[in-house]
Amino acid sequence: MTEQALIGLIGGMSWESSAQYYRLINEAVRERLGGVASARTLMWSFDFAEIERLQHAGRWPELSRRLADAARALEAGGADFLVLCTNTMHREADAIEAAVHIPLLHIADPTGAAITAAGLSTVGLLGTAFTMEHDFYRGRLETKHGLTVLTPDADDRAAVHRIIYEELVAGRVLDASREVYKAAIARLVERGAQAIILGCTEIMLLIGQADSPVPVFDTTTLHAMAAVDRALVDLKAADFT
Template sequence: MKTIGIIGGMSWESTAEYYKQLNEGVKQHKGGLHSAKIILNSVDFAEIELLQRSGEWDKSAVLLCDAAQSIERAGADFVLIATNTMHKVAEQVQEAVSIPLLHIADTTGEVLVEKGITKVGLLGTAFTMEEAFYKQRLSDKFGIEVVVPNGVQRKLVHDVIYNELCLGKVNRRSKDDFHTIISDLAESGAQGVILGCTEIGLLVSQDETDTPLFDTVELHALAAVKEALR
């Protein structure tokens, strides 16, 4: 079994879900007392969030590159960035190490193609929804059209992520607001909606809507388990 490296802590709530799903996936495939081989470098999210807010992405890239290098030195065979937003610096992280980086947008795009999705809604931080690094990868590499909520809805989604979900808070009103946004995206022609922030799965789930949801934590973890056992 290969050893999975994780750059986590962004937020720790979603990293805990990664840890759970990776171990459950390995146990499902191998049975018994088997669990995933994992090396985790968990950063201080407050430092990362401050750099995000101030637009100092190069400095945040240095922090993640250092984390990736420490993971490689510790013996990981490949590495995950356990957050969608920080894939903005994924290329820098990949260049900093010799082990492969399993890109979260690629693992999502592959499943969308398998499901025949050609137009998809995207929920995430403002950075993920509004900038090109994530949407363009899905478009260029997989031929998928990506649509996002309107400006007011994007601000709501962003604020709920940072002010509630990243602090471990799950509010009923926010859940209702997210489902309204998901419905609006479906009405605009989206065949499904990407939960493109690793905390959103803590708030909404597939059994609450008829619109297909693609939880990036689940898809990223499934791909990592497959790679670890390949």
């Protein structure tokens, strides 16, 4: 039987999307290994109320410390590599990597690889305001994967952010909000977006391919499948660079 690495999941940001990671990873392992196989996982799950409060207060050093502590706990528990189940908190990816000796599978990399493999170069990015407006995510896609990344205008960014924090993280999926996102997507396509990145792990609860005239790249699914790929290879051959 194929050897499985132990996946260390840093979740709870929010648990709505962390539950999707757990489902997707286990479904993929069962499909690939057959029978009743499931993934070897270890999860640290935050109280998202605390994370959300610190995010909007701009207390990033405190968030960085908490993520580093979670990463060290998972490493101590035997995790072979880490998966941070959120786009926004990859703002603190460097701090996580510095805190442990095991690799972090960065969420932007399987996304960027899938987009370039599809022959696309200009993408629209939807996510929290932190993801859309800060450089940590967009910059990695641009410098490492050679993509041109477009973000919505200020009004659309505010609406996309509000729907994430007021609805999706609480499990509320509303048709009216789907229409807001579809309009934002249409405006990005008008500006030249060849594809749309669902750059918040909860957006996949609201938006799918049927809601976009151009290809949609769901970071939650892409990240989860990349984790499965890594977990099922010979550990000595794994390359996270």
